[in-house]
Amino acid sequence: MILSVTNTLLSENVKLLKSEVSKTALQGVLIAIAAIIIGTCFSSLLITGEISLAGIVIVQKQNSVLWVLDCIPFIFGFWGQYSSSMIAYQAGALVFEQTEDLRNKTNDLVKQANYINTHDLVTDLPNRNLFYDRVARAIISVTNNSQLLAILLVEIENFKEVYDTLGRNSSDVILKQLSTRLQAVSPEQDCVAKIDGNVFGILLTSFTDISEIDRLAQAIQSALEKPFMVERLAFSVHSNVGIVHFPEHGDDVDALVQRAGVALELAQSAHKGYAFYSPELDKHSTKRLTLMSELRRAIERNELVLFYQAKMTIKTGKLYGAEALLRWQHPIHGLISPDEFIEMAERTRLITQVTPWVLKQSFQDAAQWHKQGKDLKISVNLSTKDLHDPELPDVITGIAAATGIKPEWIMLEITESSVMRDPEHALEIIKRLHKIGYQFSMDDFGTGYSSLAYLKKMPLTELKIDRSFVSDILSSENDAVIVNATINLAHNLGLQVTAEGVESKEIIDKLSEYGCDIAQGYYLNKPMSFENFNQWLADRP
Ligand code: C2E
Ligand code: CA
Ligand code: CA
Numbered sequence: 001m002i003l004s005v006t007n008t009l010l011s012e013n014v015k016l017l018k019s020e021v022s023k024t025a026l027q028g029v030l031i032a033i034a035a036i037i038i039g040t041c042f043s044s045l046l047i048t049g050e051i052s053l054a055g056i057v058i059v060q061k062q063n064s065v066l067w068v069l070d071c072i073p074f075i076f077g078f079w080g081q082y083s084s085s086m087i088a089y090q091a092g093a094l095v096f097e098q099t100e101d102l103r104n105k106t107n108d109l110v111k112q113a114n115y116i117n118t119h120d121l122v123t124d125l126p127n128r129n130l131f132y133d134r135v136a137r138a139i140i141s142v143t144n145n146s147q148l149l150a151i152l153l154v155e156i157e158n159f160k161e162v163y164d165t166l167g168r169n170s171s172d173v174i175l176k177q178l179s180t181r182l183q184a185v186s187p188e189q190d191c192v193a194k195i196d197g198n199v200f201g202i203l204l205t206s207f208t209d210i211s212e213i214d215r216l217a218q219a220i221q222s223a224l225e226k227p228f229m230v231e232r233l234a235f236s237v238h239s240n241v242g243i244v245h246f247p248e249h250g251d252d253v254d255a256l257v258q259r260a261g262v263a264l265e266l267a268q269s270a271h272k273g274y275a276f277y278s279p280e281l282d283k284h285s286t287k288r289l290t291l292m293s294e295l296r297r298a299i300e301r302n303e304l305v306l307f308y309q310a311k312m313t314i315k316t317g318k319l320y321g322a323e324a325l326l327r328w329q330h331p332i333h334g335l336i337s338p339d340e341f342i343e344m345a346e347r348t349r350l351i352t353q354v355t356p357w358v359l360k361q362s363f364q365d366a367a368q369w370h371k372q373g374k375d376l377k378i379s380v381n382l383s384t385k386d387l388h389d390p391e392l393p394d395v396i397t398g399i400a401a402a403t404g405i406k407p408e409w410i411m412l413e414i415t416e417s418s419v420m421r422d423p424e425h426a427l428e429i430i431k432r433l434h435k436i437g438y439q440f441s442m443d444d445f446g447t448g449y450s451s452l453a454y455l456k457k458m459p460l461t462e463l464k465i466d467r468s469f470v471s472d473i474l475s476s477e478n479d480a481v482i483v484n485a486t487i488n489l490a491h492n493l494g495l496q497v498t499a500e501g502v503e504s505k506e507i508i509d510k511l512s513e514y515g516c517d518i519a520q521g522y523y524l525n526k527p528m529s530f531e532n533f534n535q536w537l538a539d540r541p
Contacts, residue, residue, distance in 0.1 A: 025080015032072040039069055120194040122172045123179040131193035131201045135253045138205050142246060150213050150245040152202040153260040154182065154220055157238045157268070159198035160422070170230045174237070177228050185219045199264075201257075210245070217241045217274035240267035241274035249277045291336070292344050295328070299353050303329050306361050307527035310536075311379070311498060311520045314512050319537075321377030321411065323520060324362040325527045326354070342383060351385045356395055363403040363410070365530050370409060374537070379411040379441060384418035387426040393433050407437030411462065414440060416448030423454055434459040441498070445486060456493065463490040467501020467521070473510055484514045491515065 043063055044055035060066055118130040126134065135151060142149045156162075156178065163171045179200070182192045186202055195201040202220075207213065220241055227234035242264030250256040259277045266275035298304055308322040328336040345351040359380060366378040386392055400407065412433065419426045430440060441462035442455070446469055465486050472479040483499065490497045499511050502521030511519060525536055 028080055029073045029077050036069050040066060122175050123194050125179050126193040128195040131195050132253050135203055138203060139246060148207055150204040150243060151256055151260045153242045153264050154200040155240045155264050156198040157240055162235060166230060173230050174228045174235060181223045185223045213243055221273050240264055242267050244277045291341060295341060295345060295350055298328055299357055304357055305329050305529060307529055308533040309520060309527040310524045311518050312524050314508060314516055314519050320518050321379060323379040326358055346383050346385050351383050355386050359396060359399050363399050363405045366409050367403050367405050377411050378409060379413050381413045384421055387414060387418050387429055388422055392429055411439045411441050413443040415443045419454060420451060430458060460495055462498055463495045464498045464500055470499045470501045471503060474506055487514050487516050
């Protein structure tokens with residue numbers, strides 16, 4: 001197609017060039033004819049004394065030089081035509097050659113662009129686009145041939161750690177080795193793709209029994225178990241495999257890949273390291289997915305609200321402060337608990353809009369309380385992603401300046417697991433905020449994978465014992481021991497202790513006996529709106 005268009009264009013150009021040169025040749029012919037006429041007339045005047053037809057005939061017959069002159073237009077005409085054709089064809093050939101060259105280069109560039117669009121340049125494996133395309137095609141052919149189809153997502157869980165330790169070049173080497181090992185265990189050629197920074201996809205189209213996938217998942221695990229050698233050092237990776245099969249788990253690419261992602265999450269907590277998608281365990285139900293798309297608008301539409309729950313100093317019975325707890329006042333579903341959307345907001349990065357909203361609102365409320373002379377310390381929850389956002393200190397400083405609060409009015413609650421995901425960076429952010437006066441509380445203590453080493457390194461003010469231990473201290477000897485020991489540990493580290501989930505007077509008495517500093521829980525009050533909390537404050541004796 002392109003070739004025929006180019007050829008037509010080329011012959012048009014040759015015609016154009018020829019006509020241009022022919023025009024010049026024609027001018028030459030006309031000048032030559034004019035020269036003959038002038039020359040003949042002048043000779044006639046010289047020889048016969050007049051310019052007449054008879055005179056012209058006489059000089060033409062007598063003067064042989066004029067014959068030569070007569071030939072010139074024919075010579076010009078012929079030479080013009082000949083050279084015009086030659087020049088035009090030479091120019092045409094030159095243009096053709098250069099066009100061909102350009103076309104080859106363009107083709108190479110198009111091929112290169114196509115490759116970049118469809119491949120991962122580090123591993124040379126198909127990328128997400130090509131993988132989705134292949135799955136879509138496979139689905140069509142499965143529908144026709146009634147064969148089985150499965151997608152396996154292989155995630156390298158500790159890849160960020162590897163990257164941070166080794167840097168880009170060496171972690172690229174590991175990625176290449178990973179892709180080679182995956183290709184080696186995969187039964188079908190070309191079925192492995194790299195669909196994200198640390199996630200590979202495997203498409204299986206020719207198997208007949210589900211147990212074959214089981215075996216493949218195990219083979220993948222053991223292939224990746226052996227350490228990877230980079231710069232004479234051995235590195236181990238930790239992988240998870242999430243599996244879906246068509247048509248049981250979805251009938252289009254998006255549904256299948258999304259559910260393979262869910263299976264991947266299930267695999268993270270499965271001891272085998274791999275898991276099949278299961279609708280019962282799918283936390284990403286349709287309601288949640290629609291909720292996420294609505295959460296974006298909820299912030300703009302002012303549907304988020306902060307509730308406050310009191311914290312009381314056990315010894316004095318005085319109010320210590322309040323914890324800000326987020327709620328979503330949904331127009332259809334009513335009041336939605338943060339447990340239903342915070343985790344998902346973290347996954348979809350919407351948390352980067354939620355946290356600033358929470359900070360702004362809680363700082364505003366804190367400013368109002370302090371203006372009214374109420375000396376309350378306001379606890380604000382930060383999520384895992386927040387602690388890894390290097391801009392957080394600047395965001396907080398900006399909001400503090402805009403709302404006029406002092407950092408010492410605020411206690412930022414963080415969790416062990418959010419710190420432990422990337423301790424170095426989290427610690428850096430915590431230290432930056434601590435330096436300018438913000439205090440930190442370790443929330444849900446005892447539920448994560450506690451690292452006493454980090455606990456000591458962190459500039460904490462408070463340790464919050466998780467309510468799962470507190471609510472059972474009266475009935476469970478174990479929990480009572482844990483709570484007591486945690487209080488002692490915290491005090492030895494110079495930290496104050498808050499027990500959350502305090503639901504009765506008896507629990508407060510027990511906590512007091514253990515030397516716990518602060519209590520928070522339904523026994524004091526349930527979380528309530530800013531207005532209701534003010535009312536509750538006013539009603540307090
Ligand atoms: P959390 O920080 O551990 O908050 C304490 C949770 O325990 C609150 O649930 C509170 O309502 C509940 N609670 C308080 N006292 C009692 C009690 O005596 N008995 C029982 N059974 N429960 C009690 P809530 O408000 O549903 O919050 C759940 C979690 O959501 C919070 O746990 C926190 O991790 C997260 N969250 C809440 N607000 C925010 C926020 O603004 N940002 C972020 N990132 N996370 C938030
Ligand atoms: Ca909390
Ligand atoms: Ca807590």
